Amino acid sequence: MGEQKCVLNSCCCGCSLRSGSLAIGIVGLVLSIIAAIYGIKRGIDGETQGWIDMVVQIIEIVICIILIQGIRKEHRGMVMVWVWVSSIMIAINIVLVVIAIIMTLNIVFAIIAFIVLGIALYCILVVRSYALTLGGSGSVA
Template identity: 65%
Template structure:
């Protein structure tokens, strides 16, 4: 619509006087879509990182997490075997947990190499469950022993573990179609 300034003459249709102000209003409509295909109604786009620590790409950070996790899992398995051979029954349990972590890290690394979101998200879900279990057991341990040093170490280690999960999860969303879940 053409609005004339006060005191200007109206021109014939189609002509715009030189001292006429044209006002345009733009309306932006924002629609919110629910993309909560994950469990418990969590939106999948929450806590998405754009890069890993030190400015690395998500792929590089995820690969580093997989390789470092693989090294620690192998060492954990060896330590479990050592304890088991020396008569500690818990050592064999540690060996089994270490071997499962080796398999899980191998799945993560292969998923990153092949850019298969389902393999990467398998690691994310299993690690999320393991971190939750470790936090619960750690809190119980803190309550029973009242060990403040253990509480600080638990807080730092679980913070690093959660950050690693967020990096790998963000990478999974960057390679996938954005759907939630493991498939």
């Protein structure tokens, strides 16, 4: 159906897209579990934001599990669920980062935030590229 744009042939350091996507899913799962535990701790300490963070991280845990299962079963639709949810989360985070930068004028925060967002966008490209290499089982990007 035409030329695919923003498609990678391999992950960083020459790893396959499948290996890179699996690593992204596993690292995301571990980080989300740690962040959820931290959210629970903050919630127990009386911070309402801790409970909100915990809920967001539980959603991330579920999405990472779907990604890992999608890779294991080579199911394009399951992999694309992660791509779409992560893309929405990145868009929301970009808006929040821009608002925080405008409010605080903190250049160090801005640099770190945009580096992290750049890495997250690269991860989405890797997983999307892997999904496009899979057969027609599921939705298309």
